Amino acid sequence: MVTGGASGIGASICSVFAAAGADVIVADLDLLGAQSLASTLPGNARAVTCDITSPESLAEAFSTIPKLDCLVNNAGIGLVGGVEDTELGDFQRLLNVNITGAYLTTKQAIPLLLASHGSIINLGSVAGLVGIKKRFAYCATKGAIVAMSLQLAVEYAKEIRVNCICPGTVDTPFVEGYLEKYHKHEKDSVREQLNQRQPVGRLGKPEEIAYLALYLASDEAGFTTGSVITIDGGWTAA
Secondary structure, eight states: OEETTTSHHHHHHHHHHHHTTOOOEEEESOHHHHHHHHHHSSSSOEEEEOOTTOHHHHHHHHTTOSOOSEEEEOOOOOOOBOTTTOOHHHHHHHIIIIIIHHHHHHHHHHHHHHHHTOEEEEEOOGGGTSOOTTBHHHHHHHHHHHHHHHHHHHHTTTTOEEEEEEEOOBOSHHHHHHHHHHOTTOHHHHHHHHHHHSTTSSOBOHHHHHHHHHHHHSGGGTTOOSOEEEESTTGGGO
């Protein structure tokens, strides 16, 4: 099950998992987008509509899932602004989606994952590991995802595996939306700045994140739990 699976990194994870033989559940608020993606995937891929901030919506979605081997907590939103620029309502919205949503989804999934001795893959960010200017709320929520991942890995060390992927900037509709909203008249120059933020000089590709997720979900990663793995073109190494 991949939350926020209809687009961006989530869609790539769905595609890579399906190609490897998984029966993928594309979970997203955008049911049409999720259905469109699921219809193109091999195997028994299907879509579910899911508001991760709503216990009722999650309970309904999980009522259709008899077995689960892997949960990918991918759904999330961003916000540009320092602490002085961040309004309370916007801050609470990020907390609700990025942290409470991951908590509620995980809480629903745990009984199924305990039964299958499965795994959880949380999508964090380098923003949860280093400070980034004008990303006060986003850094706060992604830092929480890292800490939640570590706690779960220790709590359920003998039952399930829990790992956290922390990407750098990845070339997705998320980034394009940011450029359109905040840098409409200087997209090219700001996009180049984003490229150069990674020492390798480019943005990440969604499929690069997806293949790391596939490894973490595999039996070959059986000794990997409680890991916080950066995939950021060298950003946090510099």
